[in-house]
Amino acid sequence: MSPLPLPALGAAALHGPLLEQTGGFGGNALLLTGPARVGKLALAYAVAAQHNCSGVKGMYGEACGSCPSCRALAAGAHPDVLLVEPRATTTTGKAARRKIIPIGAVLEGRDKGREYETHVYEFLEVRPTFARRVVIVQGAEYLGQETANALLKLIEEPPHRALFVLIAEDRRSVLPTLQSRSARLNVAPASDAALGRALAQSGLTQGTASDAELLAFAAGRAGVLEAAAEVRAALTDARTLTGAVEEGMLAALDAAAALEKRWHAAWHPEALRFVWGGRSAAQRARADTALSDLQAALEAYANPALSFQVFALALREAFGEDR
Numbered sequence: 001m002s003p004l005p006l007p008a009l010g011a012a013a014l015h016g017p018l019l020e021q022t023g024g025f026g027g028n029a030l031l032l033t034g035p036a037r038v039g040k041l042a043l044a045y046a047v048a049a050q051h052n053c054s055g056v057k058g059m060y061g062e063a064c065g066s067c068p069s070c071r072a073l074a075a076g077a078h079p080d081v082l083l084v085e086p087r088a089t090t091t092t093g094k095a096a097r098r099k100i101i102p103i104g105a106v107l108e109g110r111d112k113g114r115e116y117e118t119h120v121y122e123f124l125e126v127r128p129t130f131a132r133r134v135v136i137v138q139g140a141e142y143l144g145q146e147t148a149n150a151l152l153k154l155i156e157e158p159p160h161r162a163l164f165v166l167i168a169e170d171r172r173s174v175l176p177t178l179q180s181r182s183a184r185l186n187v188a189p190a191s192d193a194a195l196g197r198a199l200a201q202s203g204l205t206q207g208t209a210s211d212a213e214l215l216a217f218a219a220g221r222a223g224v225l226e227a228a229a230e231v232r233a234a235l236t237d238a239r240t241l242t243g244a245v246e247e248g249m250l251a252a253l254d255a256a257a258a259l260e261k262r263w264h265a266a267w268h269p270e271a272l273r274f275v276w277g278g279r280s281a282a283q284r285a286r287a288d289t290a291l292s293d294l295q296a297a298l299e300a301y302a303n304p305a306l307s308f309q310v311f312a313l314a315l316r317e318a319f320g321e322d323r
């Protein structure tokens with residue numbers, strides 16, 4: 001399994017009432033839905049922790065954090081937790097155009113490209129080391145019909161009482177057969193105060209102004225804190241570019257070239273929109289169009305250096321009028 005998402009240990013502070021419901025959950029499958037980066041994966045790990053914890057539970061029924069199972073989970077080495085995700089790359093090494101969780105994720109014999117190290121079916125044949133095997137499916141909307149059918153058989157009669165935690169942004173994009181066999185829980189953004197406490201506990205604080213900006217950017221999404229360093233860097237880059245665009249043509253082109261080298265598709269677009277948030281609606285609309293054009297060009301494998309230059313020039317136009 002991959003390392004534990006940072007706020008998993010703070011999940012009780014962020015999603016206490018949800019953990020109250022999941023702690024005593026006696027069914028076979030949970031479906032967690034909610035916006036991107038709201039902390040669904042961290043919550044799924046917190047549920048896995050709850051169902052394997054042998055210590056004294058907290059006030060929301062959250063795992064103790066110190067028993068052997070909790071320590072294994074925090075170390076990213078829990079033998080009873082399997083995370084299943086779509087693979088981002090194809091066998092040819094190119095970024096996959098369309099994300100999918102293939103049948104090979106469930107059945108070892110069908111994993112032709114050997115994309116998955118551990119397969120759900122084989123994973124569930126083994127008895128739990130602690131209390132309960134937990135299969136977390138991150139991206140349940142990417143389960144095709146064949147994969148979903150194979151999973152449904154396991155969900156209906158889970159070996160050794162295994163628990164499935166399915167994660168999706170939008171419930172409606174999950175196959176109805178999976179929805180109907182799962183208990184559904186909506187994960188809402190946390191309050192700014194709760195997220196601020198989680199940030200303080202995480203040791204990632206960097207001074208009042210910087211923290212305030214990070215929290216404003218996060219807007220209650222705990223998953224943003226996991227990438228605090230990348231987000232702060234992206235916000236700085238976004239301000240640098242925006243400042244350079246107003247300074248002049250050469251500064252704008254230089255800043256665009258620098259941004260190209262640091263470009264992080266997960267954070268820079270959102271950071272740019274955040275930095276432009278205080279501008280006029282007309283300016284924002286033109287800047288958004290320039291950004292969308294850049295993203296489309298990059299996805300189409302256009303010349304990146306040229307695409308960033310075009311972006312910088314479009315931004316100068318976007319911010320040049322009706323200031």
Ligand SMILES: [Zn+2]
Pocket residue numbers: 052053054055056063064065066067068069070
């Ligand atoms: Zn524990």
